[in-house]
Amino acid sequence: MSGAASSGIGRPSWANLLFVLPYMLVLAVLLIAPVGLGMWLSFQDYDMLGGWAGGVGFENFTNLLNDRIFLGTVRNTVIFVVLTTPAFIVIGLFLALSLNDRTRRSSALRSIFFGASVLSVTIVTLVWRLVYLPDRGLLADTLAIVGLHGLDPVVSETYALPAIAVVTVWWIIGLPMTLFLAALQQIPAEIYEAAALDRTSRWRTLLFITLPSIRRTVVMVAVLEIILQFQLFGQALLITGGGPNNRSRPMVQFIYEAGFRDLQLGFAAAASQILFALMLLAALAQMWLGRRQDGAS
Amino acid sequence: MAAPHAMRGYRNGFGDRVLFVAVLLLAAIWIAPIVWVVGLSFKPNDVLMRSTGGIVFPPFTLKNYADILAASSVFHWMLNSAIVAIGQTILTLLIASLAGYGFARTNFPGKRMLFVLVLAALAVPEQAIIVPLHTMFAVVDLHNTYAALIAPRLAFPFGVLLMTQYFRAISPEIEEAALLDSASRFKVFWRIVLPLSIPAQATLGIYTFLHGWNDYFWPLVSATKPEMYTLTVGLAAMQTNFAQTEGIGFLMAQAVFAGLPVMILYLFFQRYIVSAVAGAPAK
Missing domain, CATH: 1.10.3720.10 (MetI-like)
Incomplete structure (x- = not known):
């Protein structure tokens, strides 16, 4: 990527700047400026109703760190990431390994697993709220067959967050599956042919050839999913509303409510900074772990 | 799109069959909510009030969709x-x-x-x-x-x-x-x-x-x-x-109706959509 500057043709000219100017202007106004403004806001006492009451140093941050609801949303978000990321990797990898061929059958099955990804969060949550209906939902009907009655995950402190995790994995399993499929196709066929000649078992082939070959992709998918799942919002807002007793309220919902319901812009901006920092930290930690494993082998 | 080589050399049918049944089972779980919602969206609301069983039996109705258009x-x-x-x-x-x-x-x-x-x-x-x-x-x-x-x-x-x-x-x-x-x-x-x-x-x-x-x-x-x-x-x-769920047939019809445009798009442009989501141009 860093070779951008050397790969052009022709002499440098200011006129060529015109090609990138429209996008750079949009980027400056709609992304870079808000990042800067957000950082500034997080140190201000700025309330949409009361107006701007000046800088307050780190007060917004210290208030957040003493706010039990906010700390609860941090915990919920981390639990959600821990619940979903391994599921995305294990199920995504299993599907990719099983459906990695050119048959019509595999292609049809891939379409099924990918299909829900194109739906919006509102449609997905609408479908699943119906599935989770306590008396007539698909889940309740299915569990009734095996004699389980009265489970209403949406209002259960224990099951609310896992219920949201199930919806999320169902919704976007297509992305990890597709990324793993792409990685599997990069493995040279000769390696497998050699393994087949040696009569290497299926499990040994998986453990010693396939998995090591796609380790980079596994790390990439893990980082990607951590970043994506830290942003949990619509599913929680629309399925449980963050309840019961705040047990499924994620950080982004906290930002939404602080900023757009309670109109405390400085406070909400500070919470956004913490979310941003946590996401960067988690991604860096994951990449560092992946690299360390690379070095060890 | 997939290369055929991944499983080449393995002719042990039993393992393949177990794997295939597992994937099929997973696919059934994956598609069940959609089939269920689409099926029930054609059922009258007063029937759904009592029970959501009997998805393949009449009566059927288009009223839920007519209500959306209204x-x-x-x-x-x-x-x-x-x-x-x-x-x-x-x-x-x-x-x-x-x-x-x-x-x-x-x-x-x-x-x-x-x-x-x-x-x-x-x-x-x-x-x-x-x-x-x-x-x-x-x-x-x-x-x-x-x-x-x-x-x-x-x-x-x-x-x-x-x-x-x-x-x-x-x-x-x-x-x-x-x-x-x-x-x-x-x-x-x-x-x-x-x-x-x-x-x-x-x-x-x-x-x-x-x-x-x-x-x-x-x-x-x-x-x-x-x-x-x-x-x-x-x-x-x-x-x-949502709490007052008299009209769950109507809600289901809404979910189906709202999902229809992208689902049609998905059927026609699946290859491009899959590669777009994965972030690379289609081959």
Whole structure:
């Protein structure tokens, strides 16, 4: 990527700047400026109703760190990431390994697993709220067959967050599956042919050839999913509303409510900074772990 | 799309069959909610009040869908979503192609620095800037307009990076010949390079359209008047009185109806959609 500057043709000219100017202007106004403004806001006492009451140093941050609801949303978000990321990797990898061929059958099955990804969060949550209906939902009907009655995950402190995790994995399993499929196709066929000649078992082939070959992709998918799942919002807002007793309220919902319901812009901006920092930290930690494993082998 | 070699050399049928049954079972679980909702959307509400069993038995009805057509705001929201998603798609293709060409093929002062800025923008999530972004649009009084709904997504750097990569992979010789003929730089881009980039345009176009159509957070905070709702926001607003579930057939019909446009798109452009979601041009 860093070779951008050397790969052009022709002499440098200011006129060529015109090609990138429209996008750079949009980027400056709609992304870079808000990042800067957000950082500034997080140190201000700025309330949409009361107006701007000046800088307050780190007060917004210290208030957040003493706010039990906010700390609860941090915990919920981390639990959600821990619940979903391994599921995305294990199920995504299993599907990719099983459906990695050119048959019509595999292609049809891939379409099924990918299909829900194109739906919006509102449609997905609408479908699943119906599935989770306590008396007539698909889940309740299915569990009734095996004699389980009265489970209403949406209002259960224990099951609310896992219920949201199930919806999320169902919704976007297509992305990890597709990324793993792409990685599997990069493995040279000769390696497998050699393994087949040696009569290497299926499990040994998986453990010693396939998995090591796609380790980079596994790390990439893990980082990607951590970043994506830290942003949990619509599913929680629309399925449980963050309840019961705040047990499924994620950080982004906290930002939404602080900023757009309670109109405390400085406070909400500070919470956004913490979310941003946590996401960067988690991604860096994951990449560092992946690299360390690379070095060890 | 998949190479056939992964399982080559394994003819132990039993293991294959166990694996296949497991995948089939998983697929059944995956598709069950959709089949269930589509099936029940054709059932009368008063029947669903009592029980949601008997999905394949009559009575059936189209009343739930007729009710949607009567509640005309759904169409209006769909139109809003279409305007926003198509607007974002056209504008993104335009500015991302220009910028991608600029970064991949031309030289200008400060290019390296600007490109690093674009790469860094990739790390910024929407949630980190939504509060200040909302404040900015409030200051210029643009909320509840199409401009406000369309603009913020244009800044996402994915399109520029995709186009930069794609243009860089195109052989430079054709361009060099045209430039020797002293064609202007823009003409070379417009007449020669842009037509070569159709596959990347299709990928980026579908990616942008889908994300625009399905966007939820920004329209939720920017469009506060019901007539400016997009489909995602409107549907969510209609779900708020979910507790009183007399009309679950109607809710199911809504879910099906709202999902139909993208599902049709998915059936026709699956290859492009899959590669767009994975972030690479279709092969």
